[in-house]
């Protein structure tokens with residue numbers, strides 16, 4: 113479904129230096145798999161997700177979705193792709209401050225043509241699954257940061273995307289909520305047979321991932337974290353390897 117072919121994106125820093133944010137990355141993601149991407153701050157993780165979403169154009173290489181080069185789509189087709197096939201969880205959430213949690217989560221469905229009522233009805237189960245249904249009518253500004261993060265996740269999943277790109281989706285959550293969100297993303301990948309790529313600092317993510325990579329100087333390398341108690345917990349003590357996956361249900 114998603115294929116990155118030798119993708120490169122360099123930036124020019126204010127002092128004129130070149131920043132090799134993404135420097136020749138190739139990666140193919142198939143439906144049903146969850147790929148975890150690690151890397152220190154500034155290693156190019158967000159840039160890579162923006163490239164994968166077609167939100168940033170590569171300097172070289174290509175990003176293909178179902179074999180179509182995103183850079184060659186018309187503006188209208190690119191917008192449609194993002195609206196109907198993609199779920200992007202932004203690192204900064206991007207909520208509308210004056211809107212309620214449920215209306216924020218419903219925005220994408222409304223943009224795709226649903227009525228406000230339909231869209232709200234459709235996203236309520238996601239808010240429930242993410243443990244924030246009791247905050248549905250709070251304005252975004254009245255939510256805790258972790259609650260905002262979960263509203264952003266509900267919105268990203270609302271349109272039944274075929275590809276979810278998640279930029280540190282557990283960055284503002286406590287370990288229990290983080291575990292629930294990771295389990296939800298892993299379960300959705302299998303249930304809906306969709307691809308999920310998530311950027312994270314959380315070692316527990318590697319335990320629910322089918323594959324994990326580390327970004328280093330704009331390049332991808334395999335990542336195998338040391339087992340942590342959380343990871344042991346998530347896998348029942350087994351390391352996730354090729355094809356291995358923790359048994360996952362809905363978060364309780």
Ligand SMILES: Nc1ncnc2c1ncn2[C@@H]1O[C@H](COP(=O)(O)OP(=O)(O)OP(=O)(O)O)[C@@H](O)[C@H]1O
Pocket residue numbers: 123124125131133151152153154155156157158159160203
């Ligand atoms: N528009 C830009 N112009 C110049 N440099 C940029 C631009 N966007 C990103 N960079 C640089 O590219 C590098 C990668 O940025 P990116 O946001 O992808 O990092 P990241 O791995 O997501 O970091 P973090 O974990 O802090 O979110 C950084 O050094 C950043 O300063």
Ligand SMILES: [Mg+2]
Pocket residue numbers: 157158159203279
């Ligand atoms: Mg980032």
